[in-house]
Amino acid sequence: MQVTWVEHAEYDESQVHQLYRPLISSGMGFGAQRWIATLQRQCECLAILMSSNVPSRDHTAITTSGRRSMLKLAQRMTGNFCAGVCASTVHKWNKLNAGNVDEDVRVMTRKSVDDPGEPPGIVLSAATSVWLPVSPQRLFDFLRNERLRSEWDILSNGGPMQEMAHIAKGQDHGNCVSLLRASAMNASQSSMLILQETCIDAAGSLVVYAPVDTPAMHVVMNGGDSAYVALLPSGFAIVPDGPQDDQWRPNYS
Template sequence: MARQAARLRDVFHVTNCTLDVTSRGRKAIMKLADNLLANYTGSIAGLPADAWSVQCGEGTEEDVKIAYRRNDDGSNTAIVCTSATFLLPLPMRRVFDLLKSNLLRVKWDVLVNGGCVKEVVRVANGVGSEDAVSILHVKHGSGANKETMMILQNSCYDASGSFMVYSSLDKHVMEMITTPGGEEAMGNIALFPAGFSLVPLADPANAGSPIGEAGGTVMTVGFQILMKLARGTGLCPRSVSSAIKIMTEHIETIKDTLLNSHPVFYRTIQSPN
């Protein structure tokens, strides 16, 4: 109840924007972010079960789960969700902070891909300072070769578990958000979310520490991509192999980035003493 009350308060009264977004536009952003989170969690869990088919799961070489659902547009394509869970020897608080860092994001996010990230819209979304819906502006290159893109991000930190879910936004979506009345046409926007969910793992040696401030983190990584279906009804083996390869490389990049950004703590965790 406290989170919902804070959410309603902040949508109408508290926002940090460098773009001209109306209160209705902010509400549209929140609705879009809600859909983004629901889409992400539903695909990771494979729910509803009659919509998603599980191609691979626990027991594959990389323990990667792949689920897919057919598009309804007759294009013989499917939305493929690839996910995996692993343990990081870092506290959840630290993992969340590192993932939220726009300076560090350039090292692990393929959407950013070496660009410069700036938050241009932020709508608070609860009682915690880290609970927010944001629109990030990503710039690539400079001068005449400059390219830009937008990312919608929904994040929340809580001692019981945290998440950060995001997706790229088309230019016309931003025009809908920033144009009075344009938010009415946002109901059927297709997003392909990626993100992380974090669960704290207690450390018996630091039993007195607050939850999430010590110990490790169980991290689930997931992303959606659009793929062609085989001539039958399922994914072709090449698509499955490609999805597993992308996920495996993504996990290694995440591990390297987070652990190397916190070397002192990492060496302490690894020390036999």
């Protein structure tokens, strides 16, 4: 069976940030390569979600239903992250104009009321874009490495994190959901748990994470409802800066 998909996108190039113009003009921004790569990754994920045996490696007793609950929680976390960065119309965001904020940083706020999936109050979203002189793969590997977490994440308490659970979401080992534990700052303090999802395909990659309540996470790992776990995610979206070499191009053979 052959499927033909035609996608049209119209945009004002003058409104596109300079960092993203090579990506858009190369076709990777809105082109079919991006959609096909994303669809392939999502199909692999759905196949695992529907499977009776969810592959994982962990040091905790997580049931099969618990792994599914963790995957659903991670899916909601990543969705909320993308909705905040992209100013999704699902929520009403208000742009915050502050004189002491750099013009390349976008800050928005909204109210969270009666949503069991996030803490009540004012939700703040801050986003910016930077160019780094390293390959997307190298940056992705650095950010998802729990042993190097202390080099950029204040939640690590200045030390390496331990991966307590690892659930694969696709053929690439970079597509997974992990449960990380940060070292306690002192003997009387309990260690912090962080839920993390990493995704990678030919169009780019994501590293999204959020601190999670330990008792609530234990409920999820036993197959409990993840809809009531409050999350405020942070993360990184990594995209190539234009036409890439073969390792970043999807294989259509």
